[in-house]
Amino acid sequence: MRLSPFIQEGRFMLHIPFPQFSAENTHSDEKALGSLPEWDLTHLYPTPDSAEFRQDFDNAAAKARAFSERWKGTLEAAAAKTGDDGLGAAVEEYEAIGEILGRLGSYAGLAYFANASEPALRKLFGDTSARITEIYADLLFFELELNRLSEDTINSSLQTDSRLAHYRSWIIDLRKEKPHQLDDKTEQLFMEKSMTGAQAFNRLFDQTMDGLRFEVDGKDLPLEQTLNLLSDTKETKRKSAAEALAKTFKANLPTFSLIMNTLAKDTEINSRWHGFEDIADSRHLSNRVERDVVDALTEAVTDAYPRLSHRYYKMKAKWLGMDQMNYWDRNAPLPETAERTIPWTEAKDTVLSAYGAFSPEMADIARRFFDENWIDAPIRPGKRTGAFAHPTVPSAHPYVLVNYLGKPRDVMTLAHELGHGVHQVLAGKQGGLMCSTPLTLAETASVFGEMLTFRALLAETEDKAARKAMLAQKVEDMINTVVRQIAFYQFERKVHTARREGELTEDQICEMWMSVQAESLGPAIKLADGYETYWTYVPHFIHSPFYVYAYAFGDCLVNSLYAVYQNAESGFQDKYFDMLKAGGTKHHTELLKPFGLDASDPAFWSKGLSMIEGLIDELETLDNEE
Template sequence: MKNMLSGTAINFSASSAASATDAALGDLPTWKLQDLYPSATSTAFTGDMEKAGRQAIAFEEKWKGKLADAATKEGAEGIGQALKEYEALDEIIGRLGSFAGLTYFSDTSNPVNGKLYGDAQAKITEFSSHLLFFALELNRIDDAIIDACMAHDPDAGHYRPWLIDLRKDKPYQLEDKLEQLFLEKSMTSAAAFNRLFDETMAELRFDVDGEKLPLEVTLNMLQEKDPEVRRKGAMALAKTFKENLRVFTLITNTLAKDKDISDRWRNFEDIADSRHLANRVERDVVDALAAAVKQAYPRLSHRYYKMKAKWLGMDQMNFWDRNAPLPETSNAVIPWNEARDTVLSAYSNFAPEMAAIAKRFFDEQWIDAPVRPGKAPGAFAHPTVPSAHPYVLVNYLGKPRDVMTLAHELGHGVHQVLAGAQGALMCQTPLTLAETASVFGEMLTFRALLDNTKDKRERKAMLAQKVEDMINTVVRQIAFYEFERKVHTARKAGELTSDDIGELWLSVQSESLGPAIKISEGYETYWAYIPHFIHSPFYVYAYAFGDCLVNSLYAVYQKADSGFQEKYFELLKAGGTKHHSELLKPFGLDATDPSFWSKGLSMIEGLIDELEALDKSA
């Protein structure tokens, strides 16, 4: 996620790749950040930092207060020229921030990385303060003048999607001095508490039988076959989260209040409206999605977990059994090379061009795969800038879910490569559609594996895992969204205690998981480790949006005679130049149609039906 990383920090040595070898997993790759800069102390990095500073000041001196006049001109004095210069600066700053961010997330516990993170963020904020006027001043120009400018100036016309998109921010735009204050204060408010969360989480260790484990390894215990191992992992997580709740509660309260202040000054009506605006999606579309998913809880998660409890020989599962493997699931660790070949083969069967792009991530060291102390947990794909290439971070432990995560993040990577041709200003896809390629990549990989599986027991295990992944992507993420809504709403009335937040967490979890899962002591702390609540409030609905959208998209693909791949690639190449309604129209899909979400959810229900049929025939 680019907005999690921009302005971040330092240098990760490729020599540590040799130490990241495990007998079962094989050689796990680490990324080669030298494609961005040789190091944080290189003349290339320091030179670009100085260059960006000089050019930001020069840009402000050249264009500030003159854009209205420039809108009536063409060529070197026109808005189109200003946009080209602005985009070139955005490219340099984006490259600096990407290098700093990716190296910081390679090891957030390294104090040298932390310093670079802070220094780079401060510099980028300083540069941005000189560029802030540009969007604000453009939005003060009459729409008719800008429309005429785009029509007569080819350079300005090129940026039409960006300029039209910019207008949507107009109602929430503040006076210039206030905007500058908000920007500069972000360093000591939201950005500071984001960093506190990341570094605190990276330092946490979870005691399991005397062994101090990092977060990813401990979370992975919840997918082990042995119920006692799952219980120990769950209790270790709960204990350490509880010991650190004071910090996480402070972070949550501070960021919720910070957002409330910003929303109030900008006159956003709803607590999630700023996210909807950033995603370029209408509030009623998201409301319809959330309502459809909540209405489907009994048919999806409640029903599935009841079936799973029976398969595990339980009347009711403990909360740590939610992602437990079925008895039919193989214990074998999936080597890295096998995971790579599985994903590339699935991509190739859909479109060789897609596999060719994904293969570059492996061949050219664009992936960081090993689990290690200090490394950021989870997984992400960061687009960097169009003049470079994306990078993928995973924490690979050889589980089937890790293969699906790899397929997911490579989907993002392919999307980012294809959208890069739109340039730095227009390549970024709104988050709602940014999950399309990733979830589609997962689906391709799953379907390829399922088609090659003839054994009923193996097929049941695979179907069950896919259903769980889809429930985690759709049901769980909408429950997260509802939790955030409750937290941010309650925060308006005053500061929340850890117990207050825990109660809100349990209320949405019990509703979404259903009666087949026993929510016992300890689970009330599990809200604390979810990074999306910290880095990107209300981001989580994008996963459910993407999954339901892809379910509908995949159904179109299954019925299509020809031409689907070409239309799909056009969707990805569009980046941020088109609204979701325009991108989905060639496939006959419309997210504003109330029945759209029901169609997407019906695919999950169909997989549960297939599981039930397999169970009865066994």
């Protein structure tokens, strides 16, 4: 059984995309960057100890108790009524309570991820999470009892109760959970035990990772800055960073192995009790995507390894003057890559200009993130690595977190997260229960926004060396998004499958990691000693098992979608905005139909992958002209 929409991943638990290597140099001149914005969480609450924060908690608790007293055990009778006594009224009340809990959880989560090293914020996050779970105990019955109603009863109520009919898509999605739900007491036990189980190990991972330091050339650096050095222009610096990462990861391998073993077992227990056949079926269900569609994607990407990653890294090794690159050279900038720091204002103008060329409305929405302090950009101790966009609740607005260092990939990351933000603003009109887009399609707007920005910059670039550097960087980002994420998914499948036979040793997990990495990266990259530990820092394995294929899904989808846009005479923007506004109210087949696309068709994935191959072809042509 899924968690409530207002405490599940992406709503209460923040969506944390895989940290991209967003800079070639961690020593950007702060003056060159300009003034970097910090988000204003007072839009949600003045302070953690404010009267508004306390009152909302008390209000939510009282409303939840009253909701339970009024509706528990009465839904069968309510289905025969309309108005304030009908099921529609109950769903409205349920959604309204969720709005309050979502705001509380968002505030605590955002404050924590902005500075997880602060003990008071860790306590706020833990206490808020615990109290929301306690309050939700009074609401847990609702979806379970609603799903026990017969199909005839539900269909009849949808026809007679206009207020319930508004939630038709949510009801349809909820009914898909019916075969996997347990009795109320058992579901409540699973929910409450998650606080001392999965949630506790998630926090252990976060706090352990936040506290790690990596010694590079005599300096102790946090994870974000050390990862960024893997894109440094100097090979010696990249090697030093890679070895520092490996040394610290290895020292903490017992802890990370325990976390992985525990959460893999936790996932297996949940799946077994809830009647899921495949280890990833619960993720597929929450994503509203069929297993065979994900299998087709995985097979298409795996078959394309030689044409994509293997081929590209062989070319890159030649450009770097190497027969074989070490793993720390994978994200090295090309020799012709110009080194400069991009000021924040330039990054802002670049993204807004690209968005505006596609749609002025899209740029207007994105501009609000800058003008109204919805973005947190500086790097600081304790801040979450990587980047994310968090929707909060429909009555508020999304927030974006980036770690901006003024490099080209940082501009692409900003474009990516603002795509999420625009999507979340548009989908918010669907309300709390129906605004959340399944993860597979949640990456569509972000990758599309990134593509718009890249294409706009590429069109302005006439110098062959600069164009080659831009194309190479884009290909690497796409390989990281498609090839690397499918390899991550295959690694997870190996780990979770083997965990069913017993606890895994550190060496076993590391061997599984190395096997999928060797297959996906190809012979042009040498996976030297130390790299076997690099699985430890990927947060998705901990926070969102099997999430990672959503990136490949989104990238391939956008590649196909962008091809439609390039060939469309008119009307594309309207269709695109309709897709974003739909939120979670439509299945991917419905959303893609207006564009003539079908993700269930195996040829769909080949079409998306061919765009990456085309960019590699262009790089090869440029290389031959030199």
